[in-house]
Amino acid sequence: MSKIFFENLEQSIQNIHLGLVVDCVIFTFHEQKMKVLLNKYVLNDKWMLPGGFIFKDEDVDAAAKRVLKERTGIDNVFLRQFHLFGKNDRVNIDEKIKLMENYGIASDKLPTFLNRFASMGYFSFVKFDEVNLIEKEDDIYQWFDLDAIPQLSYNHNEIINKAIKMIRIQFDYLPIGYQLLPKKFTIVELRKINEGILGIEVDKRNFRKKMLASNLIISLNEVRQTDPYPKPNLYKFNQETINELLDQET
Amino acid sequence: MSKIFFENLEQSIQNIHLGLVVDCVIFTFHEQKMKVLLNKYVLNDKWMLPGGFIFKDEDVDAAAKRVLKERTGIDNVFLRQFHLFGKNDRVNIDEKIKLMENYGIASDKLPTFLNRFASMGYFSFVKFDEVNLIEKEDDIYQWFDLDAIPQLSYNHNEIINKAIKMIRIQFDYLPIGYQLLPKKFTIVELRKINEGILGIEVDKRNFRKKMLASNLIISLNEVRQTDPYPKPNLYKFNQETINELLDQET
DNA sequence: CCAAAAGTGTTTCCGTTACACCCATGC
DNA sequence: GCATGGGTGTAACGGAAACACTTTTGG
Known part of the structure; x- marks a missing residue:
């Protein structure tokens, strides 16, 4: 949900798969510590996980790959589903409305867009040296130590915790x-x-x-x-x- | 996607969460063998997994629970997500169109409905004695031995295989x-x-x-x-x- | 009388755990 | 001269694997 997306909201929405987004918990290892990539829109005051919409004709896994590539420049990445967050939760919708208002968009404009979106969680491991964080004017990225994650937008703290739990369960297979x-x-x-x-x-x-x-x-x-x-x-x-x-x- | 659903298609579609469905791989154990519950519409020639839509205001996990309860009569069931099947696959859409035509519904009537739906896979374990298979006139259910699953609709064979793989990976935790x-x-x-x-x-x-x-x-x-x-x-x-x-x- | 199905013990092996000191460099 | 950080070996323990015979009922 970047600036360009909102500036063309009505058109953008024609091309996306409704009802589902992807969120990525991207881990790396640097200076002896595990880190997670977080993202912040200048217009938002909280950090959040990198995520995005799925295009109408795009595989869901491919959307996660694309999100990751857009942010880190890495192709051919290791990426696994771990949980679908599908609560019908007003809080997420309210945060979305607030963000839209920050962009100057009336929140009652597109009812379809304001329906709940479920979020498919992916985790990924990337090599620190291969990452080129790609920043845009209104959109910044930063690595956070796993033991120093701030309070995030939406339910994104929950998503990170669940990712770690699922990784531990599958540890011997990864x-x-x-x-x-x-x-x-x-x-x-x-x-x-x-x-x-x-x-x-x-x-x-x-x-x-x-x-x-x-x-x-x-x-x-x-x-x-x-x-x-x-x-x-x-x-x-x-x-x-x-x-x-x-x-x-x- | 039962008869009643199709008879009121235009109205039904107002109440469902677009873009996502749930499919359940329901296991039981009877006469010393693991079994899986399959479902067949009279108008369809292949068996398939029990599945269904998510209501607009319903948690995704709750939809899976509801599907399971509608079929087995069991409340309070053990149910876990294992994989999201999100390929943008023409085959699934073609099968859906065919089924609609069997019900006498023109396939070009509701473009929204014919977009791709991703399918969230759940597995479940139920006690054979507690199950009351609930059949409707056009909708039958049957337990199949795990080693004798027929060829199923959509990608449902793949879904069962993936369920078993994921259960094995998490075996010690389940x-x-x-x-x-x-x-x-x-x-x-x-x-x-x-x-x-x-x-x-x-x-x-x-x-x-x-x-x-x-x-x-x-x-x-x-x-x-x-x-x-x-x-x-x-x-x-x-x-x-x-x-x-x-x-x-x- | 024989097929069927549950129960029973021992030994070997291997992976897991616990645990403490050495060494050379850079400050 | 001391803090730093990587490297090293052994012993005890415990879980995993391999393996064959007994028992009694029902047909």
Whole structure:
């Protein structure tokens, strides 16, 4: 719901699939911490999840992909449905009306548009280095630490919490580290991701042992020279194991 | 989409949430086998999943509950979202048009209705004894063995397969047996459910040991007199453990 | 007398957990 | 000289897997 959308509201609405939108909880990992991408319209005072409409002729999953690409520049992204938020909730509609009024649009103009929209929640993991946050004049983006999410618009705090819950439930089936880390990474980074998602501390010796015993990662016998002292060993993922995971899951 | 719905199509359509429907994969357990409930309109030649529209002012989850209650008579049912099927697929629309024509309705009458509807998939587990299949003149219901599902309308075979995949992924978090079995049950029944869902055979000694070690079930020290020889011991679920499971999951 | 179905124990194996010190650098 | 942060090994425990025979009724 950006400026352009509202300026052509009556026309815009002809091209969208009614009754359903997508919202994306986009995770990344940077400086040893899990982060979530949030979005703010200049005319709105609260942050919110990146989301958007579905075009009439567009697959719903494709709409989520498009939203993600529009925001991060990343194609070919890892994206999974986790929950449909389908409460018939006045609060969301009221917030929408307020936003429209901020844009100077009479709220009684388009009754169809003011019906409830259900929101399909997607989570995604992206590599921090590959992201190019694409900002427009009235539309800004920022990464927030997972443990420092502000109060968001609509029910978006609930959506993030639910995403994390669903990720934990599916944890063993998701190639999370693979999506978040660059080609070469350290075991400590992998452990920090696990800790960030699961919300617990993990014994570092046991974690290392477990990772090496699984055939998920392969040592490159190479240390990262850019680090100060103890220069950490680098690993890569075992593509075969990752592919097996991805196959199972589909 | 029953007869009454079509007879009042123009009016019916005023009251429904556009763009989204629900489809339910309802599992039960009977005679040692997992079964799925299917539905057939007399005017249609293929079986399909029970499903339905969402009313304008109705929560999406509530619509799924209502659909389930209308078909099985069961209130207060265990029901979980598992996937949104949102392909922009001509085939579904063509099947819908065909069905409308069977009801004698011109297919170009209501363009809104012929737009793509995304379908939210729910799975559910119900106790066979509590079900009262509610049939109408043009609308019949039948339980099918999980390993003998016929070819269904729309993409409904795909929906069932996905439901099973998602149940397997969440298996440890779902109180499946608890939903499917009566108050008193045998360990063999519980094992058959596991085998049915996971699609594998399970060693009966190990399974028994595991169940007794978990505090999921409690022996009633009582055998089922109605069985022939070896009269099996009866167990009940430990309500506390079940409640913990249900809490985690929400 | 034999087919059917529930019940029963032991051993092996492997993954999980708990736990404390070393080392070289940069400040 | 000390704070930082990655790396290292062992022992105890517990859950998972493999595996075969007994029992009695009903036909």
